[in-house]
Amino acid sequence: xxxxxxxxxxxxxxxxxxxxxxxxxxxxxxxxxxxxxxxxxxxxxxxxxxxxxxxxxxxxxxxxxxxxxxxxxxxxxxxxxxxxxxxxxxxxxxxxxxxxxxxxxxxxxxxxxxxxxxxxxxxxxxxxxxxxxxxxxxxxxxxxxxxxxxxxxxxxxxxxxxxxxxxxxxxxxxxxxxxxxxxxxxxxxxxxxxxxxxxxxxxxxxxxxxxxxxxxxxxx
Amino acid sequence: xxxxxxxxxxxxxxxxxxxxxxxxxxxxxxxxxxxxxxxxxxxxxxxxxxxxxxxxxxxxxxxxxxxxxxxxxxxxxxxxxxxxxxxxxxxxxxxxxxxxxxxxxxxxxxxxxxxxxxxxxxxxxxxxxxxxxxxxxxxxxxxxxxxxxxxxxxxxxxxxxxxxxxxxxxxxxxxxxxxxxxxxxxxxxxxxxxxx
Numbered sequence: 001x002x003x004x005x006x007x008x009x010x011x012x013x014x015x016x017x018x019x020x021x022x023x024x025x026x027x028x029x030x031x032x033x034x035x036x037x038x039x040x041x042x043x044x045x046x047x048x049x050x051x052x053x054x055x056x057x058x059x060x061x062x063x064x065x066x067x068x069x070x071x072x073x074x075x076x077x078x079x080x081x082x083x084x085x086x087x088x089x090x091x092x093x094x095x096x097x098x099x100x101x102x103x104x105x106x107x108x109x110x111x112x113x114x115x116x117x118x119x120x121x122x123x124x125x126x127x128x129x130x131x132x133x134x135x136x137x138x139x140x141x142x143x144x145x146x147x148x149x150x151x152x153x154x155x156x157x158x159x160x161x162x163x164x165x166x167x168x169x170x171x172x173x174x175x176x177x178x179x180x181x182x183x184x185x186x187x188x189x190x191x192x193x194x195x196x197x198x199x200x201x202x203x204x205x206x207x208x209x210x211x212x213x214x215x216x217x218x219x220x
Numbered sequence: 221x222x223x224x225x226x227x228x229x230x231x232x233x234x235x236x237x238x239x240x241x242x243x244x245x246x247x248x249x250x251x252x253x254x255x256x257x258x259x260x261x262x263x264x265x266x267x268x269x270x271x272x273x274x275x276x277x278x279x280x281x282x283x284x285x286x287x288x289x290x291x292x293x294x295x296x297x298x299x300x301x302x303x304x305x306x307x308x309x310x311x312x313x314x315x316x317x318x319x320x321x322x323x324x325x326x327x328x329x330x331x332x333x334x335x336x337x338x339x340x341x342x343x344x345x346x347x348x349x350x351x352x353x354x355x356x357x358x359x360x361x362x363x364x365x366x367x368x369x370x371x372x373x374x375x376x377x378x379x380x381x382x383x384x385x386x387x388x389x390x391x392x393x394x395x396x397x398x399x400x401x402x403x404x405x406x407x408x409x410x411x412x413x414x415x416x
Contacts, residue, residue: 013386019393020364022371051397054405055365057339058346060253061262 003040015041019048225289232280240280244273247290250367251297257362258301260351268304272297291376294369298359298377305355342405349399357392360385 011034017023018031035042223231223242231239251272256265275296276283283292350358356378363374364385375382 012390013383016386016390047397048393051393051400052365054342054346054400055350055361055396057342058257058350058366059343060256 003038003044015045019045019052226285229280229283229285229289233283240277243289247293248273251293254294254362254367255297255301257350257366258298258359259304260347264304268297268300271300275300287376288373291369291373294363294367294373294377295379298363302355345400345403345405346396349396349403352399353392353395357388357395360388361392361396364389 011030014023014027014031017027023031035045223239225243225246228239228243232243248269252265252269255268255272256262259265259268272293276293283289287295350361353361359378360374363369363377364371369377371382371385374385378385
């Protein structure tokens with residue numbers, strides 16, 4: 001049996017609100033009043049609640065991570081291991097970051113200290129220059145002194161280079177002598193070996209000859 | 221306590237692009253879920269979600285904040301799904317082939333193989349019934365039942381009055397009831413009276 005108010009939009013709206021638990025008190029009262037006297041609507045409301053229960057059965061597939069290629073399933077143990085590694089890495093990273101921050105702060109303090117000292121030195125030097133009378137940089141005496149110092153440095157450098165060269169030559173001579181001795185020893189050893197081989201062969205030939213002579217004597 | 225959608229939108233409009241990342245993280249799963257139920261394809265759902273966020277980002281400067289950000293986002297995603305369904309050249313229903321291609325249906329796992337089979341059959345019947353609904357009813361059913369939007373949010377997302385949303389939902393539920401009863405699904409029929 002159909003309800004005579006089946007086409008009533010207001011009642012439909014109220015019933016939908018009721019079905020989803022969004023009806024206010026007035027709408028709820030209207031629906032309940034109607035349901036109390038209308039078996040068709042009671043049956044329909046019960047059926048729609050059943051439909052809603054059924055709809056809950058359709059669940060979404062588990063979303064694949066966008067970076068996982070299709071068809072490849074990452075095992076759980078691998079994911080767990082990755083998470084563990086990630087956590088470890090994050091801890092290390094955090095520790096490293098804190099340490100880096102401390103180091104940076106210390107370096108900044110040191111740089112500020114050096115900057116301060118540098119400024120003080122510059123100021124001291126500037127003050128000293130202001131006190132000293134200005135000397136001409138191209139005066140003959142200054143130039144002569146510079147020439148003498150340069151000559152002296154050059155001579156010292158040449159002497160040092162000469163000494164190094166002598167030492168290097170002496171080293172080469174020693175090394176060549178040692179090599180010569182080693183080569184001679186090797187030659188002597190080789191000759192001795194050859195002599196030994198030759199002696200053995202000679203003895204064996206003599207032995208064979210002895211057998212031959214003995215054999216021929218027996219035939220006769 | 222995280223920032224609200226509205227605060228994030230405001231930050232984004234002021235030039236803080238990272239605020240949009242938060243919005244994406246907050247809404248991506250739900251938008252993709254809705255698109256999956258509209259289209260029946262996981263790949264397409266992912267594409268739609270990405271496209272929806274891209275469109276939203278480009279249009280964010282013109283977003284007036286008269287509606288909620290989520291409603292606006294659902295509106296964009298729903299329109300994208302409609303475009304895709306039209307391109308499939310179907311007439312209000314999705315072909316059974318497309319449904320089968322949608323992959324296995326996931327159901328809540330319960331102890332007992334028989335129960336699981338029943339649940340899987342039920343889930344497939346529900347999916348077929350929803351996909352067979354006219355588009356305007358299907359949209360409302362999905363947004364209400366699975367996305368749990370309020371009637372006002374659905375009205376904003378679909379750009380129709382709230383009363384229209386309720387009418388479509390009422391008719392959609394009625395259609396589902398008929399179809400599920402025809403398929404012999406248990407819950408759609410009134411529960412049998414207990415045995416004396």
